Structures are given as structure tokens and as C-alpha cells.
Amino acid sequence: MNELFAFNLGYLLVPLLGGIGVAVLAGPLGAFMVWRRLAYFGDTLSHSGLLGITLAFALHINIVFGVCLIAISVACLLLKLQTKLKVASDTILGLLSHTTLALGLLVLSLMQDLRVDVLGFLYGDILTISLHDLLWIYGGGFLILLGMLRLWQRLLLLTVDADLAKVEGVAIERVELMYMILLAVVIAIAIKLVGVLLITALLIIPVASARPLARSPEAMAFLGSCLGALSVFLGLLASHFWDLPCGPAIVVISALMLVLTTAISSIKKSG
Numbered sequence: 001m002n003e004l005f006a007f008n009l010g011y012l013l014v015p016l017l018g019g020i021g022v023a024v025l026a027g028p029l030g031a032f033m034v035w036r037r038l039a040y041f042g043d044t045l046s047h048s049g050l051l052g053i054t055l056a057f058a059l060h061i062n063i064v065f066g067v068c069l070i071a072i073s074v075a076c077l078l079l080k081l082q083t084k085l086k087v088a089s090d091t092i093l094g095l096l097s098h099t100t101l102a103l104g105l106l107v108l109s110l111m112q113d114l115r116v117d118v119l120g121f122l123y124g125d126i127l128t129i130s131l132h133d134l135l136w137i138y139g140g141g142f143l144i145l146l147g148m149l150r151l152w153q154r155l156l157l158l159t160v161d162a163d164l165a166k167v168e169g170v171a172i173e174r175v176e177l178m179y180m181i182l183l184a185v186v187i188a189i190a191i192k193l194v195g196v197l198l199i200t201a202l203l204i205i206p207v208a209s210a211r212p213l214a215r216s217p218e219a220m221a222f223l224g225s226c227l228g229a230l231s232v233f234l235g236l237l238a239s240h241f242w243d244l245p246c247g248p249a250i251v252v253i254s255a256l257m258l259v260l261t262t263a264i265s266s267i268k269k270s271g
Contacts, residue, residue, distance in 0.1 A: 011127075012212060012236050018129040019232030019250070021137040024204065027225030028148045029183050030203035031217065035159045040090055040179075041078070042200040044097040045187050047197045048074045050104030052188065057111065064136050064188050071184030074100060079177060094128045101196075119255055124195030124247035125237070137189055147182050155179060156217060193232075194247035205254040212265030227257055 002237050033042055049067045056066025070122050074096055081092050120128070158165040166172060183203075210223030235250030 001085055004031070012240060014131060014134065015126045015129045015246070016233060018134055018137050018231045019126055019193055019236070021134070021141050022186070022193050023228030024188050024225045025141050025144055025189070025205045025231055026228050027207060027210075027223075028145070028152070028221040029179075030207040030224055030228075031221040032155055032159065032179065033183075033200075033203055034207050034211070035217075038202060039204055040093045041095070042183065042187070042203055044078070044093045045071045045074060045125050045180075045184050045200045046196050048098045048100035048104075049105065049187060049199075050121060051100045052104075053191070053196075054104050054107040054111065058107070063191070064140075067188035067191055068219055070100070071187055072181050075180035075184050077176070078181075079173070095153055108214070117132075120195070121191070122195050122197050123193070123245060124193050124198060126193050126246045126250075127239075129192055133186050133192060140185060140189055144185060145181050148180065151178055151182075152173060195251055198247050198251050200230060202231075202253065203249045205251065205258055209254065209258040209261045225262075228254070231257060 033039060048070050051066030052070035053063055055061075055070060056063040059066070078096060080093060081096075082089060152163070154170045157168060158170060158172060158175060160171065187199050188202075190202065192200070194202050204230035207220060207224035209227050210220050212222050214220035218236040231250050234253045235246055238244050238253065239246040239247045
């Protein structure tokens with residue numbers, strides 16, 4: 001019986017490793033998204049992912065590379081537009097977010113000789129992760145974590161007090177650009193996991209769940225990674241046993257964890 005159970009779940013090993021790798025990356029990057037209220041920015045980068053996917057198909061290049069290229073371009077364009085246009089940042093984000101998503105769908109519809117599962121890209125399909133994808137996740141993830149380690153103190157200072165960071169000699173625009181590039185790469189790597197529309201949830205919800213339990217920024221990022229990995233594991237099990245779509249299952253379980261940790265925090269405070 002145990003051998004049959006292990007065999008039935010054996011196909012989940014590679015997706016689980018991929019999901020855990022992405023969750024580890026999502027912790028520290030998602031922490032700064034929560035602290036700096038960049039959820040809408042994350043949505044903008046993730047929505048641009050569909051345009052990157054269509055570019056990859058058109059040019060016959062790797063999908064992760066195509067998404068990276070478009071997401072980084074959108075991040076740079078955002079920084080440029082913020083200085084050129086006299087409108088609020090959320091307006092610019094809305095413009096870029098919906099425009100890139102619409103362009104991606106439009107270009108995809110024009111490629112008549114291409115038949116792809118659009119819903120798979122929008123909501124993800126972690127079960128399609130291959131060993132080659134694992135190389136991208138863990139190889140790229142190692143470099144991303146090194147980059148975050150170098151930026152951590154400067155980003156933390158910038159988050160707490162931008163004026164103090166400037167006085168301390170922090171190159172604010174360069175640090176913000178580097179963080180945006182790292183975030184764009186993570187989103188590109190994670191597209192297969194939960195898709196274009198749900199990737200921001202994986203970056204934000206586990207970290208938000210960790211917030212009531214953490215006593216330091218580092219602890220919050222670490223717990224966010226752990227809760228994200230747990231969400232992936234439980235989401236895969238739910239998908240296996242109840243025939244649910246993996247990406248949405250992972251996000252819903254993350255949301256349930258947020259409810260649970262908030263309730264635990266409230267009980268502790270009241271006690």
C-alpha cells in the first residue's frame with residue numbers, strides 16, 4: 001500500500017521541488033513588496049509576462065528569457081515614465097499593466113499557426129515543470145538570493161526612511177532598479193507555477209501570513225518562504241486528491257494560512 005501511494009505521488013516530486021525553489025525566492029522579494037506597498041507593481045510585471053511569452057514563441061527563444069526581457073523593459077519604462085508624466089504612480093502602473101496584458105493576448109491571437117493553452121499561462125500549470133525548468137529556478141534563484149543579500153540593508157534603510165537612506169549615501173534609483181530587475185526575473189521564473197494572474201499572490205500572501213508571527217524583517221522573509229513552500233506542498237496534494245487546478249489551489253491555501261496566522265496573533269494579543 002505504501003509503495004503504491006509513493007508511486008502515485010512520484011510525479012509530484014519535480015513540481016514540488018520547483019515550487020519550493022520559487023517560494024524560497026518569493027519570501028525576501030515579497031517582503032519588500034509588502035513593506036513598500038508594491039503589490040500593484042508586481043501585478044504590472046506579471047501581466048507583462050504574457051507579452052514576454054508571445055515574444056518567446058515568435059522569436060523561438062526560451063520562455064523565461066522572453067518574460068525576463070519584457071518584465072525588465074517594463075520596470076525600466078516605469079521608472080522613466082514616473083519622471084516624465086505628471087500623473088500618479090498607480091495610474092502609470094494601471095496603464096502599463098492592462099496595456100501589456102492586452103498586447104500579449106492580441107499578439108497571441110494573431111499568431112494563427114500557434115496553438116497554446118492560454119489558461120495554462122494565465123493560471124499556471126506547475127505539473128508541467130521539467131528538470132530543465134528546475135535548473136532555471138535553482139540556478140537563477142541562487143544568483144537572485146546573492147543579489148538580495150547585497151541589497152538587503154540598503155533596501156531596508158530605503159524602506160524605513162528614504163531621506164535617511166539618501167543622507168547615508170544610498171543610490172536610491174540604482175537600488176530600486178536592481179530590486180525591480182530581481183523581481184522581474186523571479187516573476188519570469190515563476191510563471192509556470194501559478195501563472196501570469198496569480199504570481200503576485202504567491203509573492204505577497206505568504207509574507208503577509210508571516211507578518212503577525214515575525215519579530216524582525218529577516219524572520220518575516222524567512223517565515224514567508226517557509227509558508228510559501230508549505231502552500232505549494234498542500235496545494236499539490238489538494239490538486240492530486242481532489243482534481244483541482246494547482247495554481248489556484250496554492251493561492252487559496254496561502255490565503256487560508258493568512259486567516260489562520262492572523263487568528264493566532266489575535267488570540268495571543270487577547271490572552
